[in-house]
Amino acid sequence: MASPSVSSIHQAQLDVEPHFRLASVPDRLFGSFVEHLGRCVYTGIYEPGHPSADANGYRQDVMDLVRELGVSTIRYPGGNFVSGYRWRDGVGPRDRRPRRLDLAWHSTESNQFGLHEMAGWLKALGGNELMEAVNLGTQGTQEALDLLEYSNIPSGTALSDLRRRNGAEDPFNIRMWCLGNEMDGPWQLGHRDADGYARVAAMTAAAMRQMDPSVELVVCGSSSHDMPTFGEWERTVLERTYDQVDFVSCHAYYHPVGGDMGSFLASGVDMDAFIRDVISVIDATRASLKSDRQVNISFDEWNVWYQDAEPSRPPMGIGNWPQAPRLLEDVYSLADAVVFGDLLITLLKHADRVRSASLAQLVNVIAPIMTEPGGPAWRQTTFYPFASTARLARGGQVVESRMRGDSYDTARYGDVPDLDSVVVRQDDGSLSVFVVNRSQTRPYDLTLRLPMKSGAGYSRVEAQTLHDDDIQASNTLDQPDRVKPSPNPTARLEAAGSQASIHLPPVSWSAIHLS
Numbered sequence: 001m002a003s004p005s006v007s008s009i010h011q012a013q014l015d016v017e018p019h020f021r022l023a024s025v026p027d028r029l030f031g032s033f034v035e036h037l038g039r040c041v042y043t044g045i046y047e048p049g050h051p052s053a054d055a056n057g058y059r060q061d062v063m064d065l066v067r068e069l070g071v072s073t074i075r076y077p078g079g080n081f082v083s084g085y086r087w088r089d090g091v092g093p094r095d096r097r098p099r100r101l102d103l104a105w106h107s108t109e110s111n112q113f114g115l116h117e118m119a120g121w122l123k124a125l126g127g128n129e130l131m132e133a134v135n136l137g138t139q140g141t142q143e144a145l146d147l148l149e150y151s152n153i154p155s156g157t158a159l160s161d162l163r164r165r166n167g168a169e170d171p172f173n174i175r176m177w178c179l180g181n182e183m184d185g186p187w188q189l190g191h192r193d194a195d196g197y198a199r200v201a202a203m204t205a206a207a208m209r210q211m212d213p214s215v216e217l218v219v220c221g222s223s224s225h226d227m228p229t230f231g232e233w234e235r236t237v238l239e240r241t242y243d244q245v246d247f248v249s250c251h252a253y254y255h256p257v258g259g260d261m262g263s264f265l266a267s268g269v270d271m272d273a274f275i276r277d278v279i280s281v282i283d284a285t286r287a288s289l290k291s292d293r294q295v296n297i298s299f300d301e302w303n304v305w306y307q308d309a310e311p312s313r314p315p316m317g318i319g320n321w322p323q324a325p326r327l328l329e330d331v332y333s334l335a336d337a338v339v340f341g342d343l344l345i346t347l348l349k350h351a352d353r354v355r356s357a358s359l360a361q362l363v364n365v366i367a368p369i370m371t372e373p374g375g376p377a378w379r380q381t382t383f384y385p386f387a388s389t390a391r392l393a394r395g396g397q398v399v400e401s402r403m404r405g406d407s408y409d410t411a412r413y414g415d416v417p418d419l420d421s422v423v424v425r426q427d428d429g430s431l432s433v434f435v436v437n438r439s440q441t442r443p444y445d446l447t448l449r450l451p452m453k454s455g456a457g458y459s460r461v462e463a464q465t466l467h468d469d470d471i472q473a474s475n476t477l478d479q480p481d482r483v484k485p486s487p488n489p490t491a492r493l494e495a496a497g498s499q500a501s502i503h504l505p506p507v508s509w510s511a512i513h514l515s
């Protein structure tokens with residue numbers, strides 16, 4: 001297929017209001033997700049015997065990359081997996097842990113890695129927060145309570161003392177809990193209608209709060225904006241659970257449908273509409289219940305995922321339940337990374353209400369980090385927008401900005417802006433601008449207008465751009481560094497530091513830092 005030809009340079013303008021703060025950037029926005037799926041855990045983060053593994057079997061090459069990625073909270077252990085998971089299988093002496101069928105991914109779960117190993121991995125990583133999901137598919141309130149007792153009660157009860165005997169003297173103190181996973185999806189073990197799920201979620205939430213009032217609970221929203229039950233599901237579930245929960249979840253995965261690259265590059269438009277719709281339902285529920293409570297969004301699964309492609313077909317056959325098979329090992333292109341960067345921009349733009357998010361997933365499974373068993377680990381194209389955004393935006397405030405540029409027509413979303421951006425200010429006054437050029441044909445010269453206070457302009461600008469003339473270029477085992485961001489030499493300050501400009505090639509993601 002011939003690539004669209006590039007047009008002459010277009011002009012765009014971004015007006016920034018650095019002193020008009022919209023929301024703080026929550027650390028939890030940079031969460032990720034580790035599911036017992038394919039090789040995310042086994043030969044991903046955990047591979048005893050690997051040359052880089054420590055005494056616990058944690059791959060240090062992977063841990064270094066996870067640190068560089070800059071993730072915060074980790075959601076665990078699923079995903080679809082959690083809806084058939086018995087958490088007790090994954091604790092206690094390893095040689096007594098049972099091997100089980102994982103019905104969600106048609107695999108064998110060895111249970112050599114469980115809650116203690118996950119908590120230990122997070123501690124070694126740097127004390128990152130664990131966000132635990134309970135099984136409301138094949139289990140219910142009592143099992144959730146047992147897991148909470150095991151995790152958070154210091155001592156003196158059957159399950160807290162069992163945890164201590166299993167090697168964890170101190171409680172895990174898990175604050176965030178997901179009340180099941182994607183319970184609106186017919187593919188989910190224990191899938192229910194909205195009313196059925198709302199009842200069990202409300203009962204479980206109330207019981208968990210009775211044991212530990214400090215927990216923060218995430219009730220299942222919709223598995224995608226396209227679900228036939230979307231909207232009505234949120235309304236029904238929130239009506240019953242509103243005063244017991246802190247977050248409602250959103251999940252969204254994007255890929256080009258029928259080769260429609262224009263719509264795919266505009267996936268952020270759908271995520272934006274999804275978030276706005278969910279906020280409307282939350283706030284309408286709050287009004288009708290006359291509640292003072294503010295429920296927010298946990299966007300706890302988001303990514304590009306080629307869901308219908310070969311790597312996502314689970315094994316089949318009554319005698320075929322492989323252990324840690326290669327599943328969902330999508331290889332991401334430059335175009336995928338630009339969409340991914342735009343999804344992060346969209347999450348940041350809604351940081352006032354999206355107070356938590358989890359990139360699905362972390363290693364090997366639709367992941368920014370890939371590994372070979374016994375071999376190296378490397379960065380996918382999507383690694384870079386995540387790492388830069390996390391590094392530059394964490395701890396900051398999203399500030400007001402307005403973009404003026406051209407737009408293009410898409411089959412899926414109608415007319416969409418070529419450029420999308422968000423601006424984050426740090427306490428030292430520095431600004432980071434994240435911007436994507438979604439257009440396949442139009443390069444841009446973007447002018448940033450930065451009103452100054454008492455004549456003090458910006459004195460330094462640095463920018464990185466992720467772009468490749470081949471939008472399908474990717475990083476692989478053989479060419480792990482084929483695609484990575486480069487310093488953008490066109491970024492410069494103008495008008496005594498009250499203005500900056502930069503050239504943005506078609507299909508590109510950039511981070512501009514002004515100090």
Ligand code: AHR
Pocket residue numbers: 035037078079080081181182223301360361
């Ligand atoms: O992240 C892969 C899968 O996507 C998860 O297990 C499930 O929750 C979602 O459908």
